[in-house]
Amino acid sequence: MSFPRPLRRSVSLSPARTLRLVVLGQSAVGKTALTVRFITRRFIGDYDPTLEMIYRHVAVIDGEMVHFEILDTAGQEEDSLQIEEKIKWGDGFAVVYSVTDRCSFDEVMRLCFLINHLHASPKRSGGAAEQPPVVIVGNKKDLQFDRMVSTEDGENLSKALKIPFYEISTRDSYEEPVAVFSSLYQELLRQGHFSPGSFKRRTVSKLMEKIPKMQASSSLNSAGRSLSFNSFRDYIPE
Numbered sequence: 146m147s148f149p150r151p152l153r154r155s156v157s158l159s160p161a162r163t164l165r166l167v168v169l170g171q172s173a174v175g176k177t178a179l180t181v182r183f184i185t186r187r188f189i190g191d192y193d194p195t196l197e198m199i200y201r202h203v204a205v206i207d208g209e210m211v212h213f214e215i216l217d218t219a220g221q222e223e224d225s226l227q228i229e230e231k232i233k234w235g236d237g238f239a240v241v242y243s244v245t246d247r248c249s250f251d252e253v254m255r256l257c258f259l260i261n262h263l264h265a266s267p268k269r270s271g272g273a274a275e276q277p278p279v280v281i282v283g284n285k286k287d288l289q290f291d292r293m294v295s296t297e298d299g300e301n302l303s304k305a306l307k308i309p310f311y312e313i314s315t316r317d318s319y320e321e322p323v324a325v326f327s328s329l330y331q332e333l334l335r336q337g338h339f340s341p342g343s344f345k346r347r348t349v350s351k352l353m354e355k356i357p358k359m360q361a362s363s364s365l366n367s368a369g370r371s372l373s374f375n376s377f378r379d380y381i382p383e
């Protein structure tokens with residue numbers, strides 16, 4: 146799959162759109178690295194295992210100001226009720242595995258079925274049920290010698306589930322993570338589905354704990370990016 150250049154300089158004056166995205170997958174597949182790469186452009190190698198984190202981010206995609214609310218889920222110790230709660234919260238989903246971890250690949254199908262089960266709804270215009278936007282992300286493709294899941298495995302799963310597939314290296318590329326989040330935006334746009342929700346922020350200190358050297362301002366650029374976060378339980382839609 147090719148990776149378009151979705152970020153542009155000219156910005157529409159239309160009201161910002163808000164997307165709630167959920168990043169799912171087993172532990173250590175690179176969910177936090179992917180999310181932080183998208184938000185900050187930086188690859189940050191080591192994190193504590195995520196409990197849960199919601200990141201707020203504003204990006205300009207195809208000339209539109211887009212508010213992202215990205216829930217980075219915990220790969221460890223999540224019971225199915227907790228996962229369901231988070232899946233219900235989201236509008237779009239990135240289901241991540243590592244090409245170096247066969248178990249994480251096997252988990253993708255279960256998560257995709259769960260998303261469909263919790264979100265499938267009749268198409269607005271009538272007819273067949275419409276799937277919520279989901280992308281399958283095979284991460285860590287730079288680790289060629291540790292590979293346990295082939296590109297073909299990913300493509301076959303993508304065909305079987307009819308879900309777009311990206312094989313990426315969060316470590317080596319900024320454009321690839323951007324393409325993942327942009328494609329979810331494009332599909333949500335096509336479906337005409339956006340959340341009215343936004344945050345009442347309680348704190349901006351937790352990300353600093355997680356990424357000690359990062360300055361919030363370091364993620365600002367001329368396209369109006371911003372960065373803040375919250376935990377899932379602090380989330381209060383207006």
Ligand SMILES: Nc1nc2c(ncn2[C@@H]2O[C@H](COP(=O)(O)OP(=O)(O)OP(=O)(O)O)[C@@H](O)[C@H]2O)c(=O)[nH]1
Binds near residue numbers: 176196218220285287
């Ligand atoms: N080589 C390589 N390493 C990566 C890549 N993406 C993430 N990693 C590494 O994989 C490890 C796990 O990354 P995380 O982002 O913490 O994984 P996670 O899925 O959020 O893990 P949990 O918080 O436990 O759910 C870290 O050491 C990252 O540096 C990649 O594209 N290439």
